[in-house]
Amino acid sequence: MNPDSIEPFVSATLxxxxxxxxxxxxxxxxxxxxxxxxxxDVTGMVGLTGKTTGIVALSLPQDxxxxxxxxxxxxxxxxxxxxxxxxxxxxxxxxxxxxxxxLESLQLSLGLPTVIIGRDSRIAYPSRCxxxxxxxxxxLGPLLVEVGILL
Amino acid sequence: MTRxxxxxxxxxxxxxxxxxxxxxxxxxxxxxxxxxIAIDLFKTGGFDLVLTDWNMPGKxxxxxxxxxxxxxxxVPIVMITTEAEKAHVVEAxxxxxxxxxxxxxxxxxLVNKLYRFALDP
Numbered sequence: 001m002n003p004d005s006i007e008p009f010v011s012a013t014l015x016x017x018x019x020x021x022x023x024x025x026x027x028x029x030x031x032x033x034x035x036x037x038x039x040x041d042v043t044g045m046v047g048l049t050g051k052t053t054g055i056v057a058l059s060l061p062q063d064x065x066x067x068x069x070x071x072x073x074x075x076x077x078x079x080x081x082x083x084x085x086x087x088x089x090x091x092x093x094x095x096x097x098x099x100x101x102x103l104e105s106l107q108l109s110l111g112l113p114t115v116i117i118g119r120d121s122r123i124a125y126p127s128r129c130x131x132x133x134x135x136x137x138x139x140l141g142p143l144l145v146e147v148g149i150l151l
Numbered sequence: 152m153t154r155x156x157x158x159x160x161x162x163x164x165x166x167x168x169x170x171x172x173x174x175x176x177x178x179x180x181x182x183x184x185x186x187x188i189a190i191d192l193f194k195t196g197g198f199d200l201v202l203t204d205w206n207m208p209g210k211x212x213x214x215x216x217x218x219x220x221x222x223x224x225x226v227p228i229v230m231i232t233t234e235a236e237k238a239h240v241v242e243a244x245x246x247x248x249x250x251x252x253x254x255x256x257x258x259x260x261l262v263n264k265l266y267r268f269a270l271d272p
Contacts, residue, residue, distance in 0.1 A: 015255055016255040019255040019256055019257045019260075020255045020256075020257075069163070072163050072166070072167060073163055073166045073167070074166075074170065082162075083162065083163065086161055086162045086163045087163040089161070090161040090163045090164055093161075093206075093233055093254075094233055094254045094255045096233070097232075097233020097234065097235065097254065098233065098235065098254075098255065100233075100235075100236075101233075101234075101235035101236055101253075104236050110206055110233065112160070112206065112208060
């Protein structure tokens, strides 16, 4: 993926966290991970299909995911439950959707979000693509957005 | 009080929307987790405003808008969605959507968009 293709996902992530959570993220240098396992404890994924295909993933440490959910639904959470899964799925959906709008020429459609709990599984990105990892820092903790799209 | 039907497959999003609807004096009467339930509930009557997501399991928000508009020419329908492309906005308006709000949104964006549909603002 070239920098022009990555930028919409960086902008989308900044926008989603700023607007929905009043949380300003600091983008870090993009990297390529050798592992296909989720980077943190809770990982939302949304598939993209159209003139190309791929997956956008949002991965966060458990405590960060709990705090985000509390902020969104205004209810305290101490463990991963259906509300946390739903909240992380929805944020992932918004990141993918906002980036998609910037990649209009690809005529992409979003799948419904799914969420992985734990790091023992493997994300099945399209076989011929190398996912790019976009780390972000924040006052509440780190997160990683990973984009694996055939471009 | 404005009675609102909210259709979104995300419980998080329904909670956020309903919290702010109530803050501006609207009543979040029913929350529907998918399009078909939204249409079935609308048929029971009594709604002053419909808010719907686009991408939902089963019937999409676009189908919800078309079917509700066929039943009721007057009720405002607001699409709240990640689908931000102009072509989607046009498609939604043609389906009978009254207004459109793109996710992500700030609280101010949501309140400003919905306040004008309140019966007693």
